[in-house]
Amino acid sequence: MDRRQFVRNSTLALCTLPVMRAPGDRPAHHIQADSMPDWLQTLVKQADKSIESLLTFQTKDSKSPDLGGLRDGFDLLNPHSTAALIQYGASGLFSPGSKFYRSKELLASMDLAALYLIKTQHSDGTIDLLSTNFHSTPDTGFLVKRLTMAYRLIEQSGTEGADKMLLNLKTFLVRGGDALSVGGIHTPNHRWVVSAALTKLNELWPNPKYVARAEQWLAEHIDIDRDGQYNEKSTFIYSSLSDRLLITIGKGLKKPELFDAVRKNLDMTMYYVHPNGEIVTDASGRQDKAIVGTLENYYYPYRYFAIKDRNGEYAAMCRLIEKTAAMKTAGFLDYFLTDPSLWAELPADKPVPVDYVKTFPNSGLVRIRRDRWDSTLIANNPVWFTFMKGNAVLQGVRFASSFFGKGQFQSEKIIENGKEWVLTQKLDGPYFQPYPKESIVADGDWEKMPRNFRPQSEVQILETKVMIWETPGGMEIEVATNGTERVPAALELIFRPGGTLKGVSKIENTKDSWLLKEAAGSYELGGDTISFGPGLALHKNIALRGALPAMEAPTVFLTGFTPFKHVIRFS
Template identity: 90%
Template sequence: MDRRQFVKSSTLAFCTLPVLPTTIPHIRADAMPEWLRAMVKQADKSIESLLTYQEKDAQSPDFGGLRDGFDLLNPHSTSALIQYGASGLFAPTSKYYQSKELLAAMDQAALYLIKTQHSDGTIDLLSTNFHSTPDTGFLVKRLAMAYTMIEKSGTEGAAKMLANLKTFLLRGGDALSVGGIHTPNHRWVVSAALTKLNELWPNPKYVARAEQWLAEHIDIDRDGQYNEKSTFIYSSLTDRLLITIGKGLKKPELFDAVRKNLDMTMYYVHPNGEIVTDASGRQDKAIIGTLENYYYPYRYFAIKDGNARYAAMCRLIEQTASQKTTGFVDYFLTDPSLWAELPAEKPVPVNYVKTFPNSGLVRIRRDRRDSTLIANNPVWFTFMKGNAVLQGVRFASSFFGKGQFQSEKISENGNEWVLTQKLDGPYFQPYPKESIAPDGDWEKMPRNLRPQSEVQILETKVIIRETSGGMEIEVVTNGTERVPAALELIFRPGGTLKGVSKVENTKDSWLLKEATGSYELGGDTINFGPGLALHKNIALRGALPAMEAPTVFLTGFTPFKHVIRFS
């Protein structure tokens, strides 16, 4: 099962959690801070939900396994019951504290994991990866933490369940010690899982394999971003993994990369507490995401370093995504040092222009208003004003079926940012006589060898400027004339558009014919204009299909020249 689909289908925050060595103490309920008690209470709801997905028929070959929202039995859902359940057994304020009934269900889950584990120690991610070392690492890391918590919980009869869980973990350790990976973060997933296993059952092969991956160095650039640029999912995951490895293998130098990423992330925050995801190279690209995945690393270093801005980031996350941090309850149950009060806060940046050249991103924020400029992306501009969100601007023309605008880079020119694209559309002459295929097969006469003629050129320049009340975009084309073109303003669903005209036979497409339009959501309003509507062709050949969102079009022909303002 896809890890992200499990989050959606079961409303559980499925996250990979770091843990402490097996010397974690029993904890007292009266010592737990109120926010942790609330986190445990919310985790109890997750346990209750997970139990409803478990196969309870002892005669079924799937006995003990958990299904996902697609009714697929899988190791990830099954593992989640043990992971969350361990927190319930361990936390004295949980309604599942030392529950023998929950322990029995977790034991059945452990036996199902053993049953579905391959002989090489790996498990499958049914949506895509089979005999998967990295997916085994995701499970092993959290289950190693669960093992420690169950052991320390004092739950009667835990020894039998722990023996079964140990079998799964040790077999997984064999796989992690030799298996391969797919993506950059998988190296740290595997290394962190091996680190946790080594804390439970020290083994030189665990450390040696982790050291082998670490020898490749951490993939962080000058901007403070990891290779995948996955701000919602994998950057925060890498932060957590590197903390785990750094602590477990006594490599504090790994913390420098985490701090660098946390520093950068402060400039990736929208006014409403969401995170900028537009430049991601993974499946979280342009999704709506909040900052809960960063709560542990920000809190860890806020307390460890006395970092006032990290403390402010923690408060921001508590205000905007507190319930979503429940998936990380294990971090906080097992590390009482994190129960300390945060240091005095220093405001996070909310008024800046910040360029991230390695990510092809420019961030402009003015308190409750912000914009993002993006290179190498058909969506190259966003604008947010409180709750009102223009989630993308695109430009396209029907130039030889390849006119979707996208710029390789963003150039800064004084107080302007410039994005450019140059396209050509040639026609082709007869094939060189001496090279004509005797059988007339078109494929044997490649087009690149034909002389070109009547070559058409279309150059597009987008100039973006900050204004006193917002932003403005100027789009200018040169070259071939009378090419239909359209500027596309894509708003977040849920708001109200005014001053625009519905395009016939469309679900949510509109034209801005003149003057200005507005978009309102949650008491905040974005005004935009002036408009332009010289035709109604909003599905230009070669352009990307319309998004499932309210979209306003400005249409014209080349030479296209128009300035639109947002405030």
């Protein structure tokens, strides 16, 4: 299970917290909590629901060795769920509009949570992510980054008795800072997680080793390409995370040059938006690949720069997120509460791109959008085409043949040829001759006679070419093969669950597989309809050897044999 899933099961949703000073360290800048705008008050109310839920997962038995810890959906006590109570609880203590405002009872539960974190913290200052990472510096960074912000909110809340809890929280954070100052990472974004956590610690308790370690990671430069995308290409999870972290580091270490990468990514992301407000995830190199995701994770960076730069396009993106995913932004409430500059009104909107053809060569992606419909072409992926029209979603097209058990089509690149985009694949299927006599092993062990040393014969070739072009109101695809003949093949149209298919025939003994025999079919969802056709149904063999298994979604198949040649239209 990945971190995102673990956190979700821990009822953490998308949130993590920041840090504050211990009483007496130095005075905190006062935030006028009673002057919050209405949108922020709404998020506070939403966060109250998370606090209520988290409290139900906490161990309260005073005799239990697990006192104060929180369990996740798998009944595992873990530091992530436990830290979530402190993160969300801090927003409640701080916000006058919260039912938990200055709550002594909630503070006591948060203190137990802080003590549990100290108890589960290793001697080196790290914590474990029970699903995969142990003695994990990066996971310590995720928690420290957000718990520093929680510390600050608790300190400024004026909650009676907070001093004791803050001292316990400081113990955890400072020990974590020791780990972050020397520990290693796994992935590109972990460098910025660690650096941002160290930056926040340094704001609370200045320490040269915090800054030196962050500078060491920053010396590797930001992993952003010419398209405006980070190395992991994780548009739903880690690109937006990197944006938030680089803002934190840039502000805290006074390095505004880091903002250039964030702006570049935000500019690119405007072209990754589907008409229904979802984000394109097809080219991701992480666990969010091809998931259905909205834009809430980008709300903070878009709002930050919309206000800072008076950028109307970014303001329009914020309003789009407010329209399509407003309540999900409560996961970043601590960001908004600790930075009152974000409480300002957004500037006036400036139109964002909704009519374009945009190529992202480093991501192997082409985006075509015409207001209410859009299409994505993807290289290095068995799903190489999507088409969305409002609520109706063709979430993928695949093509496969039973060619030697390796006939799943995908193209290494997308080539633009005039007004067409071309994807290609060439496969070979050889047979093998007797092993060279002088090299035959005495014991006849097959494994000792590698196939690459055998002469080949009867080599079969199958070349597939996919051509895609835009038409008025939609897209067309031509799939053509040449080479070996009579190979069963199937074109697979994968729709999002929940809609209604028409003009197609159910394939017996399948859950949700259909053949398009007629001239045209359609898929309707939420008042929007995708029309597709013409059909082709020369056989019912949809479980081709070597092809990927069918997805858990309504899927329409067009079937034939090589040489396969068919044009299908989507509108």
